[in-house]
Amino acid sequence: MALPNVNITLANGTLGQTLQTADGVAGIVLTGATEGTVTAGTPFTIQSLANAQALGLTQTNNAYALKHIQEYFNEAGNGATLYVLIVPNTLKVTNVCDQTNVNGAVKLLNYAGGVIRLLGIAIDDTQVGTITVTNGLNADVYTALASMQAMATTYFGQQTPFRAVIGGTSFSGTATALTNQTTNASNRVSIVIGDTISTGPNAAVGLLLGRLSAIPVQRKVSRVKTGQLTTLAAYINGTDAAKYTSTATVHDRGYITFRTFSGKSGYFFTGDDTCKAATDDYNVLARGRVIDKADTGLCHLCK
Numbered sequence: 001m002a003l004p005n006v007n008i009t010l011a012n013g014t015l016g017q018t019l020q021t022a023d024g025v026a027g028i029v030l031t032g033a034t035e036g037t038v039t040a041g042t043p044f045t046i047q048s049l050a051n052a053q054a055l056g057l058t059q060t061n062n063a064y065a066l067k068h069i070q071e072y073f074n075e076a077g078n079g080a081t082l083y084v085l086i087v088p089n090t091l092k093v094t095n096v097c098d099q100t101n102v103n104g105a106v107k108l109l110n111y112a113g114g115v116i117r118l119l120g121i122a123i124d125d126t127q128v129g130t131i132t133v134t135n136g137l138n139a140d141v142y143t144a145l146a147s148m149q150a151m152a153t154t155y156f157g158q159q160t161p162f163r164a165v166i167g168g169t170s171f172s173g174t175a176t177a178l179t180n181q182t183t184n185a186s187n188r189v190s191i192v193i194g195d196t197i198s199t200g201p202n203a204a205v206g207l208l209l210g211r212l213s214a215i216p217v218q219r220k221v222s223r224v225k226t227g228q229l230t231t232l233a234a235y236i237n238g239t240d241a242a243k244y245t246s247t248a249t250v251h252d253r254g255y256i257t258f259r260t261f262s263g264k265s266g267y268f269f270t271g272d273d274t275c276k277a278a279t280d281d282y283n284v285l286a287r288g289r290v291i292d293k294a295d296t297g298l299c300h301l302c303k
Contacts, residue, residue, distance in 0.1 A: 023293050024213040027083035027108045027116040028072065028206065029096050031124035032057075032065040034086075041103055043085045043111035048078040062086070064124045068206030071196065072120075074230040075210025083112045089127040093166065096121055097144035099151040106151065114160035117292060118212050121148070122205035125169045131201070136177035137193075138170040138201070145186055145275055152188035161188075161292040163274075163285055165212075167203035168193035168255060173237030175246035181254025181275035187282040190274050192256045194236040207231060208256065208269065217289035221256075221272040228266025234258040241267055 034040045036056010046052050049070045057066055065086055072082055085108040087096060096104040109116055125131050125138055132139045148164050155162060168191040181191065195204045207229065211221050219226070234241040241247070241258035250257045251270040259270045272285040282288040 022115065023117055023217045023289065025081060025115050026072070026118040026120065026209050026213045027112055028068060028120040028122060028209060029085045029087055029105050029108060030065040030068055030122050031089055031127050032062045032086035033088065035061045038086060040086045040088045043083060043108045045081055045083050047081055049073050068122050071204060071206040071231065072210035075207060076213040080213055083108055083116055092128045092140050093121060093123040093144040094140045094147065096123060097147040097151065097166070099147065099154060109155065109162070117162050117289070118209055119162050119164040120205040120209040121164065121166045122202070123167065123169070125201040131170050133170050133172055135179045136172045136174055137168050141166060141168055141191065142179060145189055145191065148189045149186035159296065161295055163288050163292065164189045165205055165208055166191050167205045169203055170201040171237050175249035175253070178250065178253045178255065182277050184254070184275040187274045187276035187280050187288060190256055190272065190285060193250055194234060194241060194257045196231045196233055198235045198238050211269070212285065217293050218286055220284065220286045222269045224261065224268060228268060231267060234267040
């Protein structure tokens with residue numbers, strides 16, 4: 001029997017950098033405008049906020065898009081690849097999530113060649129015209145939810161699965177008004193409610209997407225041990241998330257939002273629920289991401 005020993009191999013190329021796995025590759029669709037070398041309707045990739053600024057995006061014309069991009073990289077870290085599609089304010093969330101619309105999210109997914117595993121939809125309700133609030137949210141969000149589930153199911157059938165997060169925009173603040181998503185059938189889509197700024201009707205899609213990109217597929221985005229979110233502030237309908245009194249109702253109706261813990265600093269997500277009943281095996285993003293990883297792994301073996 002040979003003398004037991006330990007062999008140490010020195011790896012090179014990732015020290016001090018973000019190591020993004022294929023399971024964490026994300027794409028995001030954002031309301032914005034043509035600026036610099038970025039053309040609205042044309043996808044591109046970046047690895048940092050500085051990349052986006054170098055392409056010519058500014059606070060003057062694309063503050064909304066830059067906010068989500070910055071919050072994504074605050075969580076995912078510089079070096080992660082983010083696929084981005086800036087869309088004009090003529091596209092509502094329903095248009096973006098319609099798989100028959102070649103200028104919507106399908107354009108970004110196809111541009112990425114099937115590598116996107118996490119898709120964020122962040123459409124600015126202040127820019128897209130008249131919004132009707134029904135059942136506590138922009139009514140278009142509920143229509144977009146069903147459309148995105150259909151899109152995700154199609155791509156799963158093509159062996160390019162992804163999980164989606166849609167911004168639960170224009171939240172009225174009345175949790176009991178929200179449609180109960182635990183009776184829905186959309187186990188590939190989640191809705192996030194709440195934002196990192198106190199004003200405006202939008203939701204922190206970039207922040208949630210970044211946290212999802214940074215964690216292993218089997219880990220829930222709400223895991224406290226992972227640590228508090230990078231944001232120093234979180235609001236639900238303009239109220240500090242620490243003081244909002246209906247967080248449990250929002251969560252129990254199948255939405256993701258912010259929460260705090262007594263004696264612990266910072267903000268956390270309430271869970272990673274998809275819009276599906278608790279009896280569904282994939283009613284949380286973590287389980288769905290695990291099965292997507294297994295699915296793509298098996299598909300690669302068959303090629």
